[in-house]
Amino acid sequence: MDAPPEQEDCLPFVRVxxxxxxxxxxxxxxxEANLDExxxxxxxxxxxxxxxxxxxxxxxxxxxxxxxxxxxxAMQRHxxxxxxxxxxxxxxxxxxxxxxxxxxxCETHLGIEWTADGERAWxxxxxxLVQNALDQPQVFVHRDYHxxxxxxxxxxxxxxxxxxxxxxxxxxxxxxxxxxxCYVQWPAEQTWxxxxxxxxxxxxxxxxxxxxxxxxxxxxxxxxxxxxxxxGIFARLNHRDGKPGYLADVPRTLSYIVALGPRxxxxxxxxxxxxxxxxxxxxxxx
Numbered sequence: 001m002d003a004p005p006e007q008e009d010c011l012p013f014v015r016v017x018x019x020x021x022x023x024x025x026x027x028x029x030x031x032e033a034n035l036d037e038x039x040x041x042x043x044x045x046x047x048x049x050x051x052x053x054x055x056x057x058x059x060x061x062x063x064x065x066x067x068x069x070x071x072x073x074a075m076q077r078h079x080x081x082x083x084x085x086x087x088x089x090x091x092x093x094x095x096x097x098x099x100x101x102x103x104x105x106c107e108t109h110l111g112i113e114w115t116a117d118g119e120r121a122w123x124x125x126x127x128x129l130v131q132n133a134l135d136q137p138q139v140f141v142h143r144d145y146h147x148x149x150x151x152x153x154x155x156x157x158x159x160x161x162x163x164x165x166x167x168x169x170x171x172x173x174x175x176x177x178x179x180x181x182c183y184v185q186w187p188a189e190q191t192w193x194x195x196x197x198x199x200x201x202x203x204x205x206x207x208x209x210x211x212x213x214x215x216x217x218x219x220x221x222x223x224x225x226x227x228x229x230x231x232g233i234f235a236r237l238n239h240r241d242g243k244p245g246y247l248a249d250v251p252r253t254l255s256y257i258v259a260l261g262p263r264x265x266x267x268x269x270x271x272x273x274x275x276x277x278x279x280x281x282x283x284x285x286x
Contacts, residue, residue: 001040010035013164015085019140020163023078025071026156027163045159051147054184061186065178065194067157068150072142072174073201079140089141089169094130098225100232105250109235110281121269128266129228132221133170137206141169145177147184171206172215176223182230182253195219220260224267227253250282 003010014035020027028042050068053060087093102122106112114122142149143165151159175198179191186194199207199215210218231253234246254274261271 001038001042003038003040005036005038008038010038010040012166014040016163016166019079019082019085019166020075020160022082023074025075025160026153026158027160045151045161046153048152049148050150050152050158051183053152054147064152064158066197068145068178069175069194069198069201071158071160072145072178073198075142075174076139076171077203083138083140083168086140086166086168089133089138089143089167089173091130091134093167094133094225095126097229097232098126098129100236101228102232104232104239105235106278108239109247110278112277112281118269118273125267125270129221129225132218133173133225136170136172136218136222137209138168139171141167142174142177143167143169145174146181147178170218170222171210172219172222173226176219176226180223180227180256182227182234182249185252185255188259192216220264224257224260224270227256247282251279254279 001010001013003013010033014030014033017027017030021029026045028045030040031043032041033039050064053064102114106114142160142163144162145160149160149162151161153159175195179186179194195216196212199212231250234250234253237243237246257267258271258275258279260267261275
């Protein structure tokens with residue numbers, strides 16, 4: 001890894017890599033490090049992303065997701081010893097992430113103007129999503145646990161990458177990143193079955209505190225926060241960083257929100273916004 005110090009601080013990567021190694025998970029091992037000049041020598045996890053296999057051979061999906069879910073359960077269980085050393089996924093960070101959709105996708109990319117009533121409805125939605133995240137048990141959160149950051153490995157699958165932004169945060173965040181992926185999509189029934197597999201793997205003490213109905217609400221609403229954030233980041237990558245390729249992933253990402261409309265009437269404003277304004281406008285700009 002070549003990460004010039006003036007552009008990126010390698011210390012969080014090194015620190016979290018050590019936590020994951022101590023948990024027995026398959027993350028790059030730090031062989032040598034020169035943090036002053038931004039050079040790291042890492043063990044190799046190969047070059048086969050989960051995404052490549054999932055797109056080429058969907059029959060492998062059950063086994064790959066079982067491995068990824070098992071690794072996530074281990075990360076949360078063993079990560080309890082380290083999570084207090086991570087930054088908190090707090091109110092401020094959650095609201096900043098939601099603002100990316102408002103500011104970068106709606107305003108900057110699509111030129112959507114917000115009325116006073118629209119701003120109030122948007123803030124109500126943000127309050128709902130932030131409270132949902134903060135109400136959940138707080139765990140070790142990778143924060144970008146999806147098919148582009150998981151490597152298919154012949155042993156000890158999966159290999160786990162891009163973990164330097166780990167935080168202490170909501171129970172369902174990494175799960176929704178994995179199962180409601182911005183880059184590959186599965187039928188809702190299958191997604192929920194995999195989520196149930198994760199739920200059934202949680203410690204009994206957690207399942208006694210959170211029944212399946214509450215878990216599903218946590219999972220679904222956490223996904224809304226995640227997908228709003230991701231859609232905003234994709235627009236920011238285009239306008240700030242000159243990377244337009246991610247705009248093609250915005251419709252898939254936001255489709256998860258639209259699908260929740262019948263189940264969650266409290267999302268009515270957001271679903272209408274996405275379905276009637278954002279997605280039609282994206283069809284003309286992406």
